[in-house]
């Protein structure tokens with residue numbers, strides 16, 4: 057059952073990026089469609105035998121108004137696979153299917169016919185793309201830095217006002233500094249504008265013209281094209297190259313088009329970081345709690361009550377933890393931190409720093425959610441340490457803590473690791489509570505970057521499990537995004553598997569050290 | 576931990592003498608009988624004195640007014656049918672029974688004159704003065720080396736030279752050195768059962784204890800390993816004071832200087848091993864050590 061599920065997810069997930077042939081369907085109503093066959097089904101027919109029909113991914117959304125179209129077998133006059141049929145992934149507007157026709161430079165045709173046009177395109181495209189990335193880098197990093205400097209200066213002014221009042225020399229100095237920074241920022245922004253404008257003007261020189269299957273001419277800037285391929289012409293290795301290129305984009309890039317295209321890197325990062333931080337929190341707390349319960353607390357009604365409470369915690373719906381995390385971590389702890397350390401930010405533009413969802417709070421919430429798992433597993437591991445070992449240690453003159461630290465804990469470590477693995481597997485796939493405490497549809501700033509203080513645990517982040525929900529059910533063109541859902545799911549399963557395999561590996565190494573030999 | 580006075584046994588000195596045949600029957604009937612302790616025992620210098628020691632597991636009394644001195648630098652064997660309280664007595668010596676919740680005791684023991692059950696006694700310090708080897712080998716989940724020097728480690732000893740020296744001396748003392756000297760860093764759990772038991776002995780003698788407590792050290796071993804451990808006990812005689820529980824009469828007669836026969840929580844007869852095995856005072860003792868018991 058589980059295997060079947062995993063095989064299904066894996067197959068669908070891995071297939072998404074493989075270039076599928078583009079087929080041209082000549083229809084009885086004189087239309088011609090160019091697209092990928094994605095599904096095939098038989099439907100009942102009132103008069104006659106059931107007819108079969110095909111689901112064709114037609115795309116060209118701006119022309120057709122749809123991404124997919126059902127085509128009855130009976131309506132098809134002719135099917136062929138034109139050699140030069142091209143699939144193009146664009147920055148915006150989804151995919152485009154057509155045949156390359158003309159290459160334009162500075163508005164003038166520079167190449168005619170599919171082959172010449174495409175050769176020209178492949179020659180120019182890498183440079184255009186690199187200029188595009190350059191401009192984007194300036195927009196994202198340099199302008200971002202200027203914005204941060206401006207905000208820091210603004211906050212310094214507000215802070216000076218709060219601390220010393222408006223008449224103080226500190227305040228005057230802060231205002232002067234802000235003015236200076238504003239002046240510098242305006243200069244820098246002007247420079248950035250010039251640089252990006254130059255890059256974009258250079259890119260705008262190149263355009264490519266396609267003709268659709270219905271004979272409509274479409275002209276688009278080369279810079280808008282992420283990649284293009286002719287699946288009908290491609291050899292097996294050529295297809296593999298396209299496939300790997302798409303995987304690479306998927307793994308290392310930011311998302312595009314409302315998350316339905318591009319990469320999912322921020323979400324991978326968020327998932328892994330959150331799971332690891334969660335493990336870092338839950339391990340010591342869970343182990344300490346279990347140690348106390350098993351080794352120190354005398355067994356009585358209170359201890360059993362605590363045990364029952366812990367077991368009940370495991371059954372609380374996860375969204376309740378989300379609500380608790382939002383109410384306690386964000387609104388009580390976070391707001392408290394903000395009032396103490398980030399007052400200026402609150403006063404300046406009412407923008408909470410820790411007082412809203414973020415990576416730290418999400419990790420803590422999940423740590424709480426998985427705490428019972430770790431406690432129960434650790435208690436069991438402690439109970440499984442043979443009494444003879446403890447007695448041996450006591451007989452050597454060891455105290456209680458020495459016995460626990462040197463004998464009991466090392467022996468119990470593999471079992472504790474098992475609990476942690478279960479906790480991580482549970483935590484990494486949890487979505488509901490995360491939606492309340494910091495996971496966002498789109499969060500382009502990672503919680504760790506080159507900006508001081510480099511680690512920003514208060515930042516909101518993306519998460520694969522939430523991305524599945526968002527892409528699959530919230531996306532404007534959910535059918536086009538459906539293959540992505542499988543790919544992201546596959547990725548999530550793979551990441552959880554990798555985290556678990558790593559933990560199992562560590563546990564295996566520990567276990568080998570403490571292997572018991574029976575005789 | 577004073578015991579309720581109503582469960583205190585009556586003073587044995589005033590008890591009537593029993594016909595030899597009837598003693599065990601009398602004990603089984605719940606009566607108190609005096610222990611027959613041979614003269615020679617009291618002539619030895621004792622390292623450990625057990626003094627009117629009683630022990631209860633909950634309501635059940637497991638040790639009845641045990642009084643016996645353990646001679647210094649001699650091997651003393653405890654024999655008796657299963658369940659007669661030998662392990663309980665041994666575990667009482669280093670207060671391992673403190674870990675059992677239901678245990679109550681009365682009476683006292685003294686290690687070289689220091690009270691073991693006094694309120695002010697530091698149990699940890701006390702246990703450091705004794706070594707104990709259990710019925711089943713229980714090496715710790717760590718390397719052979721760390722197992723041996725465990726007692727020193729918990730005392731905070733870090734000097735590698737000292738540790739190395741203790742490790743070698745203890746392993747040689749336990750006749751294990753030649754077998755493991757090339758694999759000291761390996762896990763102790765990879766040793767054979769006999770090696771593990773000798774490792775436990777090495778661990779017990781590492782801190783040079785004043786008494787060595789052995790609870791059926793050979794019961795989990797094959798004859799060859801048993802022979803090695805017996806030889807080892809022979810070598811320890813003279814250097815260490817050993818109190819050893821055994822079910823094996825040959826072993827007791829071969830290895831021990833003194834033998835104590837226990838029955839249902841009482842000390843029945845206690846004397847030099849040769850006397851116990853050849854001319855015991857009580858016929859019950861003779862019956863037990865010759866295997867014609869019960």
Ligand SMILES: Nc1ncnc2c1ncn2[C@@H]1O[C@H](COP(=O)(O)OP(=O)(O)OP(=O)(O)O)[C@@H](O)[C@H]1O
Pocket residue numbers: 632637656657658659660661662663664675
């Ligand atoms: N933890 C305990 N709780 C209650 N009773 C116990 C406990 N340990 C031992 N006893 C009882 O105390 C009595 C003496 O037990 P002990 O283990 O000392 O016997 P033993 O002479 O060592 O026997 P064996 O030769 O089988 O090891 C037995 O009746 C046993 O059932």
Ligand SMILES: [Mg+2]
Pocket residue numbers: 661662663790
């Ligand atoms: Mg026993």
